[in-house]
Amino acid sequence: MPSADSSVTLVPPCRDSCEYGTLFDDRDGKTYKTVKIGTQWWMAENLNLYMDEFSNEPFDGQSGCLFDNPAYCDEYGYGRYYLWSMAMDSAAFFSDDGKGCGSGVVCNPQKNSRVQGLCPAGWHLPSADEWNILYLATGERAEHLRASHDWQYYPNGPSVFSICDIYGFGALPGNEDRTRVNFLTSYEIDEKYSAGVSISYSGMRVYIDWDYKSYGFIRCIKD
Template sequence: MKKIFVALSMVAFLAACDDSSSASAGQNDEPAVESSFSSSGKVTEPAEVTSSSSSVDSVSSSSLQGDKNFSSSSVASSSNSAGNVITYGTMADSRDGQIYKTVTIGTQTWMAENLNYAYTDVPCNYIGYTSDSTSWCYDNDPANCTKYGRLYTWAAAMDSVGTWSNNGKGCGYGSTCSPTLPVRGICPEGWHLPTKSEFETLFTAVGGQSIASIMLRSTSSWKNHGNGTDDFGFSALPTGYLSNGGYFSSSGYYAYFWSTTEDDDVKAYNVYLYYYNESAFLSSRYKDFALSVRCLRD
């Protein structure tokens, strides 16, 4: 793991990163979700707060995320090994012109890549740590934004300052909210941040939560022979995360995706996929962690 220069402290609004913020520094890491490495170099599975209610279950010409070949101007269909017809396509984010691959799985159309939008309207300048955006490239390496997309706090993912819509306004660390669904959040126009139940619908469409991880993981980039079958073209990459203590962790071993569903004032639900487990998991994680975002078409 690599520690960035200072601990990050995020509150309900994206502007919390500004010098004028009264947020307190030095919020502790969440020990229960911090990965650890054994002497053999393998990552050990962290303890998660899992949901008991889930029973079922880029850049221009964005070709570096995922494993499928997509045309930037066409829609194509193919059948997976189970005979399910999968429809692939692309979409453009009008804010910065980036092109993303898309895939239709069951009744849902997903971005088949992680969002890589840098929200530079609210740059981070907090106790000497500066960033062009309230989102991060893994290890602060721009090449990882190209490969994996950006990592966002829950407040950033929900667009808590209401830049594009008011549906997630005020949702962030230290407060509870009742967002109006769907929440566009930081997603492009016509797309939204998925709810916990919409992720459960995805699990059902790929054969159930018990096999969803292996079905949704990409066929490359996962460590220790952890590649998936990517039968449905979702192409989840092992992006890892940024903790609230400023640590980048678990690249190569984990994929995490925010949902709009809140657990309490400091935690929200996310999906995580782990390299050695066929199951997908819904967990409750601190809102000031930075995770990946996958957008779902309205």
């Protein structure tokens, strides 16, 4: 998976002084908080686009809400999780970048090209390399990206709060025991695997490695 890049500059912690913005998605009227970390602009919230609104056929099982509870997608601010093929916009609703991508096939998006996927216009599904740049820029520590709340087994006492979420990224847990979250990338490995990003409550590293073309959350990055 991505190798260390010595040209990436460490970004000083900026939780209270980061450069924040907003992203308005005119497809469904939602507005997302964004944050600039180093040279990258990231969504500081998970994508929450409900694809059934754009098709006459329901996408049963291809996206969902934590605990199968719509409140987690909306009121609680977790956004939706998506199957990798949907995240890539394999049906080409918004662009042809990831057309035909999915499990059992190799669509071979170019490594350095941008795949819009389900992201709003002007933003794209991050590559594994773009996630690696974020990881390196934020000090190679998972807790620097992890939200300081909602992690079931993470103590979040005063002694550790100061190193949680120090860049305003606010990664929330994405599984039912609230110990881990998986994010999707546009990087395809073969017909079965793509690169996935995993952040856990107990791990110090952000893991960027092979994963099945399965489910995860989406953080879009600006073109």
